[in-house]
Amino acid sequence: MLRTAAVVGAGLIGTSVALALSSRGVTVYLSDREPMAALTASALGAGHAEDPPGPVDVAVLAVPPADIAATLAAVQSRGLAHAYTDVASVKARALAEIEESGCDTGSYLGGHPMAGGERSGPLAARADLFEGRVWALVPTRDTSDDTWRTVRELVTLVGATPLVLDAAGHDRAVALVSHAPHLVASLMAARLEHAAEAEVGMAGQGVRDVTRVAAGDPHLWREILAANASSVADVLTELATDLDEAVAALRALAADDDGTASVALTALLARGTAGHGRLPHKRGTPRGGYVTVSVLVGDQPGELARLFTDVSAAGVNIEDVFIDHAPGQITGMVELLVTAENAGRLTRSLRVPSTVMAR
Template sequence: MRTAVVIGAGLIGTSIALSLSAKGVTVYLADREPMAVLTAAALGAGQAGEPPGPVDLAILSVPPGEIAPTLKDAQHRNVARAYTDVASVKSQAFEAIEDAGCDTRTYLGGHPMAGGERSGPLAARADLFEGRVWALVPTASTSDDTWHTVRTLVELCGAVPLVMDPHGHDRAVALVSHTPHLVASLMAARLEHAAENEVSMAGQGVRDVTRIAAGDPDLWLDILSANAGTVADILSELAHDLDEAISALRGLTDEDGTRRGKDAQALTGLLTRGCAGHGRIPHKRDALQGSYVTVSVLIGDQPGELARLFTDVGAAGVNIEDVFIDHAPGQVTGLVEMLVTAEAAERLTRTLRMPSTIMAR
């Protein structure tokens, strides 16, 4: 791939452009908001304006409802030899593409499973897709040349391709992305009018649960609208569990104790199912699930403390699989939780030579 055009200079589009530009691809940027294009170009993502002729690939970084008209317009203008998108919903877009009479031979649907609570080109990163799953959703007539070009895009961005059908893709993202975002928003909404002393007690748990609730409401309205039925189905399943949890909790307040045993068992069952589901979430693709432990270290809130900690970890020959930092407001210390393999945990604790708490994950 030598040339590409990114239509839509938001977080995902600009991140793709940054990644491709870093690999030597000539990237052209387009967006209906001129400032978005100028900002992305200033970041080194590419150059503003139309390409002089057909490029190798056009990446449509627009909301699901805009895929079909954007694709039809780009194909009409012969912008590229192959086309893909990054929308998080596929079934509705595919139907619209067929209804619009687009050339499905030069199109292959895509969806990188990466992003963040911040939006816009200023939040973009060239390494956003490193090691992340990139769903590839072909049409029935996607050509071999289009396949090759889009696979090259995924490889250049450092992502891991996963081929799916439209309906399977939409069910999967409803389960692991769309519904969690809505649930996070519902939980965060409980804090809107909470008392100041209640909010001041917030720790890492509530931050983790509500982090993604900071996403752009208008963008998420587009996403949820395009996958509304599937998200509603999953929410119905969740509502059933919530009703069971509410009933169990009410039973635990029963003063005569006639329901407590049964309701405690029901609540334990829900919590156990939660643990089992959490255990299935991959942390790192090439590591065995269940082989991690967390080494927790208390550090001071001074410049260089994190750097010194990570230097010591490197000296121990330990690779950090993931890291979490909890810093309570107004405190002079922070808690760093490092996820490492079970084999490395004991060696790391000895090397650090400071009080550490090791908790099995």
């Protein structure tokens, strides 16, 4: 049974791990190269900002990918824990460095929780950050059974779902679903840097959704992208081919050449729809997904609570919710995702226009 843990690195992920473990009765010890970060995490209830009195059950290395091998060597040399894992988002290079450095690979099992946010630091941490999230596990060639049991227990305790991958497969996967999308979001957001105020003022939820993660720490993301550069470049190369095709089609349409251009553009958009449809949904998602019921609400205290109370009174479960704020206005649009069978009933109950949109 997991009773003690050490978290090395008190940023968003490390502090969230510590909060989650502490909330489940695990005694957690915190450290960070910036002592104030560990003290802040401790003040939030994440654990003790001090060295443990003896080896803990597991040590979680919440440091950048480039620092994993050196950090693992350092904590193993002083016997910090019986088992070691990490939360780095890139694995192949770190694993190669770990093996080259002579670390004890039997007591190490690589990890990567697919969770985070655009904010960083201990103040952005949450104990429920990993609930229902995938947590990739990337073993070495000789990860011991005891290490497997300990790290899997940690993943279960924080509410995540383990997924076992090899290092190369992991890095290809995160390049596709995380690293390349972040870079694309940043490049799209960069179009706004010198845009006219009137243009930026037209921004709606679409551009906010596309660029949300671009608010992440550029220095941290530079390290992540550098550690997985080849896999990210492969994804962007394929994307560049599609972008070239889209540009060519749009240029042709602008010149009133509607021959094959319209067909090509439609095919690209259809591929996007098909790809989006493959994204995982919660268990029990109905065939065809959900529909959206949009409700205009005022920007005053209690408005969202009133809306959710009304939805509950209608006997409808909200599957997901999005809020589109109206800049400079005292209203906002709340999009409620519900099952198709509940959409009509909810629309009538809330007395909103009967326009729903499939999602």
